[in-house]
Amino acid sequence: MTKKLNRTAAAALLGSLTLFACTERDQGPLGNDLAANDWLLSAENETERFERLQKQMRGFDQPMWEVGERYGSLHAALQRENYDLAIYHWDKIATTIENGIAKRPGRSDSARALFLDSAFPEVRAGLEQRKPDAAWQAFDIARSACMSCHQAEKVEYMNNQALFELPMPADQRESGE
Ligand code: HEC
Structure with missing residues (x-):
């Protein structure tokens, strides 16, 4: 009887210890309970956490995606003669490219020479x-600067897309100014 009781007590103790161990493991660095979606907090250590972040932040493709989107919006703003909006998108394009080369420094020489230090201020002054x-x-x-960087960075195929054929008002083209 006593033996049986002892065994039950031992089993209960083991059970609670296991439960405790589980709880310990399922706590994040801040001592909070981890949920299944805590993809960063659940990393084993800081290095693994930053590696996960770096992977999710992507490289140059995602900023370029935003730049392409904003370039289209810049064109639409010009069609409406909404110059405040055009300048807004142009500034965000520069910020996005700056942030892109922070992640991919190998692209920075072309980005600076062909865009940030040359076309960017020139286009802004025009707008x-x-x-x-x-x-x-x-x-x-702006369009020429985008396309020349694609050439310099050996992604010429980027230039063969509708984005770079957005129409300019015919009268602007004819006047050649
Ligand atoms: C550093 C020079 C550089 C400049 C300046 C630049 N690009 Fe890019 N662009 C790239 C590179 C490199 C890629 C390919 C990215 C990759 O392979 O990860 C790219 C890709 C793109 C893409 C495809 C993105 C996607 O994944 O859907 C678009 C759209 C684009 N650029 C538009 C533009 C526009 C518009 C401008 C000008 C406002 C511009 N780019 C300026 C280098 C540049």
């Missing part, structure tokens, strides 16, 4: 004039 002629001329400079 700031808030006049159709100057703005469309600036858009044309």
Whole structure:
């Protein structure tokens, strides 16, 4: 009887210890309970946590995706003669490219020479004039800068897409200014 009781007590103790161990393992660095979706908090250590973050933050493709999106929005803003919106998107494009080369420093020489230190301020000045002629001329400079960096970075196939054939007002083209 006593033996049996002891065994039951031992089993109960073992059970609670196991439970305790599980709880310990399922706690994050901040002592909080981990849920199944805690993909960062559940990493074994800081290195693994940062590796997971780096992977999710991607490389140059995701910033470029945003840049492409905003370039289309810049074009749409110019069609509406909404120069504030055009400048807004142009500035965000530069920020996105800056953030992109922070992740992929190998792209930074081309990005700086062909875009950030050259076309970017030139295009911005053109947009700031808030006049159709100057703005469309600036858009044309922007397009060339994008395409020349794709060439320099050996992704020429990026230039063969509808994004770089967005129409400019026919009168701007004819006047050649
Ligand atoms: C550093 C030079 C550089 C500049 C400047 C640049 N690009 Fe890119 N772009 C790239 C590279 C490199 C890729 C391919 C990324 C990869 O393979 O991870 C790319 C890819 C893209 C893509 C495909 C993204 C996707 O995955 O869907 C688009 C769209 C794009 N660029 C648009 C633009 C536009 C618009 C501009 C100008 C406003 C621009 N790029 C300026 C280098 C550049």
